[in-house]
Amino acid sequence: MGMGFDKETFKKSVLFNMKNVFRRTVDEATKEQMYQAVAYAVKDVIIDEWIATHKEYEKQDVKTLYYLSMEFLMGRALGNNIINIMAQPEVKEVLDELGFDLNAIEDQEPDPALGNGGLGRLAACFLDSLATLGYPAYGCGIRYRYGMFKQKIENGYQLEVPDDWLKNGYPFEIRRAEYATEVKFGGYVNTVWENGKERFVQEGYQSVRAVPYDMPIVGYGNNVVNTLRIWDAEAINTFSLDSFDKGDYQKAVEQQNLAKTIVEVLYPNDNHYAGKELRLKQQYFFISASVQRAVKKYMEAHEDIHKFYEKTVFQLNDTHPTVAVPELMRILLDEYGLGWDEAWEITTKTCAYTNHTIMSEALEKWPIELFSRLLPRIYQIVEEINRRFQLTIMEMYPGNQDKVKSMAIIYDGQVRMANLAIVGGFSVNGVARLHTEILKNQELKDFYQMMPDKFNNKTNGITQRRFLLHGNPLLADWVTKKIGKDWIVDLPHIHRLAVYAEDPKCQQEFMDIKYQNKVRLADYIREHNGIEIDPRSIFDVQVKRLHEYKRQLLNILHVMYLYNQLKDNPNLEMVPRTFIFGAKAAAGYKRAKLTIKLINAVAEVINNDRSINGKIKVVFIEDYKVSNAEIIFAAADVSEQISTASKEASGTGNMKFMLNGALTLGTMDGANVEIVEEVGSDYAFIFGMTSDEVIRYEKEGGYDPMEIFNQDYEIRRVLMQLINGYYSPEDPELFRDIYNSLLNTISSDRADTYFILKDFKSYAEARSRIASAYQDEAWWAKAAILNVASSGKFTSDRTITEYVNDIWHLSKVKVELEE
Numbered sequence: 131m132g133m134g135f136d137k138e139t140f141k142k143s144v145l146f147n148m149k150n151v152f153r154r155t156v157d158e159a160t161k162e163q164m165y166q167a168v169a170y171a172v173k174d175v176i177i178d179e180w181i182a183t184h185k186e187y188e189k190q191d192v193k194t195l196y197y198l199s200m201e202f203l204m205g206r207a208l209g210n211n212i213i214n215i216m217a218q219p220e221v222k223e224v225l226d227e228l229g230f231d232l233n234a235i236e237d238q239e240p241d242p243a244l245g246n247g248g249l250g251r252l253a254a255c256f257l258d259s260l261a262t263l264g265y266p267a268y269g270c271g272i273r274y275r276y277g278m279f280k281q282k283i284e285n286g287y288q289l290e291v292p293d294d295w296l297k298n299g300y301p302f303e304i305r306r307a308e309y310a311t312e313v314k315f316g317g318y319v320n321t322v323w324e325n326g327k328e329r330f331v332q333e334g335y336q337s338v339r340a341v342p343y344d345m346p347i348v349g350y351g352n353n354v355v356n357t358l359r360i361w362d363a364e365a366i367n368t369f370s371l372d373s374f375d376k377g378d379y380q381k382a383v384e385q386q387n388l389a390k391t392i393v394e395v396l397y398p399n400d401n402h403y404a405g406k407e408l409r410l411k412q413q414y415f416f417i418s419a420s421v422q423r424a425v426k427k428y429m430e431a432h433e434d435i436h437k438f439y440e441k442t443v444f445q446l447n448d449t450h451p452t453v454a455v456p457e458l459m460r461i462l463l464d465e466y467g468l469g470w471d472e473a474w475e476i477t478t479k480t481c482a483y484t485n486h487t488i489m490s491e492a493l494e495k496w497p498i499e500l501f502s503r504l505l506p507r508i509y510q511i512v513e514e515i516n517r518r519f520q521l522t523i524m525e526m527y528p529g530n531q532d533k534v535k536s537m538a539i540i541y542d543g544q545v546r547m548a549n550l551a552i553v554g555g556f557s558v559n560g561v562a563r564l565h566t567e568i569l570k571n572q573e574l575k576d577f578y579q580m581m582p583d584k585f586n587n588k589t590n591g592i593t594q595r596r597f598l599l600h601g602n603p604l605l606a607d608w609v610t611k612k613i614g615k616d617w618i619v620d621l622p623h624i625h626r627l628a629v630y631a632e633d634p635k636c637q638q639e640f641m642d643i644k645y646q647n648k649v650r651l652a653d654y655i656r657e658h659n660g661i662e663i664d665p666r667s668i669f670d671v672q673v674k675r676l677h678e679y680k681r682q683l684l685n686i687l688h689v690m691y692l693y694n695q696l697k698d699n700p701n702l703e704m705v706p707r708t709f710i711f712g713a714k715a716a717a718g719y720k721r722a723k724l725t726i727k728l729i730n731a732v733a734e735v736i737n738n739d740r741s742i743n744g745k746i747k748v749v750f751i752e753d754y755k756v757s758n759a760e761i762i763f764a765a766a767d768v769s770e771q772i773s774t775a776s777k778e779a780s781g782t783g784n785m786k787f788m789l790n791g792a793l794t795l796g797t798m799d800g801a802n803v804e805i806v807e808e809v810g811s812d813y814a815f816i817f818g819m820t821s822d823e824v825i826r827y828e829k830e831g832g833y834d835p836m837e838i839f840n841q842d843y844e845i846r847r848v849l850m851q852l853i854n855g856y857y858s859p860e861d862p863e864l865f866r867d868i869y870n871s872l873l874n875t876i877s878s879d880r881a882d883t884y885f886i887l888k889d890f891k892s893y894a895e896a897r898s899r900i901a902s903a904y905q906d907e908a909w910w911a912k913a914a915i916l917n918v919a920s921s922g923k924f925t926s927d928r929t930i931t932e933y934v935n936d937i938w939h940l941s942k943v944k945v946e947l948e949e
């Protein structure tokens with residue numbers, strides 16, 4: 131039982147909240163009302179720990195991490211919080227007594243989806259680990275009114291529906307009006323002379339009031355509660371007759387609109403930068419508010435701003451928060467009157483940057499015109515940073531214009547945010563070993579040569595508390611029965627499971643659990659998609675954002691290929707297989723959306739073909755999100771991690787599958803490399819080109835997919851089915867663009883940019899190895915158990931410990947509750 135958790139008090143609190151919030155008794159309550167009442171009651175428990183944690187932080191004058199991120203893909207909080215206060219059995223009992231089922235109540239919570247995919251979910255896992263390990267940290271982000279869209283599939287097409295997650299209020303958040311602050315946009319910079327010194331003042335600007343909402347981040351069983359602080363925007367001027375009189379009416383309306391639009395919606399792009407003005411406004415909005423607040427908080431307890439970095443560290447999650455560098459400079463120069471060198475020293479000792487991708491379309495570059503118009507003072511500072519940095523380059527590499535070209539912060543009419551982040555901080559890290567090596571040797575080679583000490587690797591991780599303890603209770607209980615519960619806070623202990631891998635009884639137990647989880651997913655799919663699937667078939671799963679480099683297309687083309695084999699030979703012996711997809715495509719990403727249609731079109735034909743006796747089925751799970759992900763990982767046999775080598779920086783889904791005992795079918799990309807290293811290559815299915823090969827081909831301008839098309843009948847047949855109406859009789863041309871992308875150069879895109887046809891045979895061969903391996907149930911069970919047992923490295927607790935030791939240098943804090 132959780133320390134200080136009293137079941138009867140909790141029950142009273144639920145009843146009290148039910149009455150106070152809804153004026154209802156439990157018998158009259160809906161499930162949604164019950165969810166709210168329980169959530170408020172849980173918050174009541176958390177609040178004391180939250181207050182105690184912050185008291186302790188103040189008392190010890192701790193160094194604090196600010197994890198600055200445009201995205202936090204938190205997923206539902208209620209279940210996770212109950213687990214982390216260690217009160218799950220008691221809460222379940224209370225709800226049973228009140229006539230409600232805890233799972234059904236948890237299902238009422240909207241998924242707070244303030245993120246797109248890996249990057250935002252990583253931030254959420256990091257917050258969980260920071261609190262569990264007892265490190266002082268804030269997550270700082272935006273309180274988007276609409277998070278990631280809800281996906282509906284209609285007639286096989288993706289439709290985007292707004293995600294109104296705040297519709298019924300969100301019980302866990304607290305509005306902190308006392309920390310509101312002003313953020314200014316536009317206008318011009320005036321220079322005034324004060325006491326013989328030049329001072330820069332922004333004038334004629336528009337501004338908004340940034341108001342923070344705090345959400346508790348509960349550590350596991352340790353009384354530590356950190357804070358996710360997300361900023362809302364409010365208008366500074368509200369309408370008043372006054373404004374009419376002063377002729378400020380127009381300005382008042384504009385500020386009202388500015389506030390509303392800034393936080394309206396999360397850009398639904400992953401690994402792709404859209405370059406919209408509003409996006410830059412969002413970035414500066416939450417960064418300015420967070421940095422201003424961090425400085426104020428520091429100055430409330432200290433006198434000397436020069437030592438700011440001793441108590442504060444800013445981690446920039448990708449380039450999105452990079453304006454933190456010039457914003458901190460601005461505050462130090464303009465508000466605290468520091469000289470450039472002092473301000474620069476503080477800033478570069480405070481900021482650190484994580485790179486998440488080498489995809490060139492994700493690199494943020496802002497046109498000077500836009501940047502300087504929106505952020506005139508910040509632009510001046512960036513110009514000065516750039517001027518000084520270019521001097522340093524020229525000193526180190528006299529006359530070498532190539533170095534300036536690759537490293538300058540302002541170049542070709544653009545402000546290059548990655549370069550600013552690298553120059554303005556003390557650390558640059560990649561998110562898996564291979565990725566960091568590619569950064570050092572390819573993408574950021576010049577920077578690495580110039581400042582090698584800044585570069586380091588931090589292989590991503592995931593929290594086992596959400597993705598095993600909460601998401602897969604059957605397996606979690608089994609693991610605990612076998613090896614005790616140390617793994618919950620120390621995942622490498624899970625290695626003790628390895629001794630059971632060859633024990634037939636344990637194998638049977640493990641497979642029974644997997645089967646029950648497959649039944650749970652089959653039920654979910656029946657309920658949500660209306661498709662019947664067989665839990666005895668292999669569940670072969672690819673769930674992640676839809677992107678060409680992730681190659682969902684390779685997967686579905688191979689399914690088409692298998693189907694052809696079955697049609698040619700209906701008696702073909704084949705282990706029944708269910709190919710499960712889940713993916714959201716960015717709303718404007720046409721080819722990705724067409725790929726979703728293709729998957730659904732193939733599903734439609736195959737699932738309705740009785741002649742193949744259900745040997746293959748294809749399912750596209752609508753609205754893939756954190757809450758159904760937990761169910762999906764638990765049920766998977768095969769984890770599809772098939773990106774073009776070198777393109778997936780790390781991946782984190784791959785780790786969640788492994789933790790739940792799925793076997794990886796993957797390329798040697800991102801963290802797959804380290805997964806294979808941990809579990810051993812006998813227990814993973816690896817195929818395809820290596821990253822070196824891909825990079826070499828890319829340098830040489832690609833390869834000729836036509837050769838494969840001409841030589842391989844099976845592949846040609848599959849491709850022809852894209853354009854002969856086999857899967858789209860009503861519109862045979864429907865998939866022409868996909869066909870073209872594989873065979874033709876389209877504007878600057880090479881034919882088959884992502885080497886799908888080049889890797890096809892090797893993928894097909896790996897998949898047939900899987901099908902044979904699955905027939906040996908004892909081997910499969912052993913391999914699956916060994917995957918679970920080898921997943922210890924991939925806990926985000928390890929990742930956070932490495933960040934702390936190498937970059938952040940925080941101290942652990944113990945929080946004792948007063949009785």
Ligand code: CGF
Nearest residue numbers: 248249486561778779780781782
């Ligand atoms: O970040 C990603 C993900 N798509 O959000 N990148 N971004 N941007 C990478 O593509 C993943 O490979 C990585 O695991 C993730 C978190 O670092």
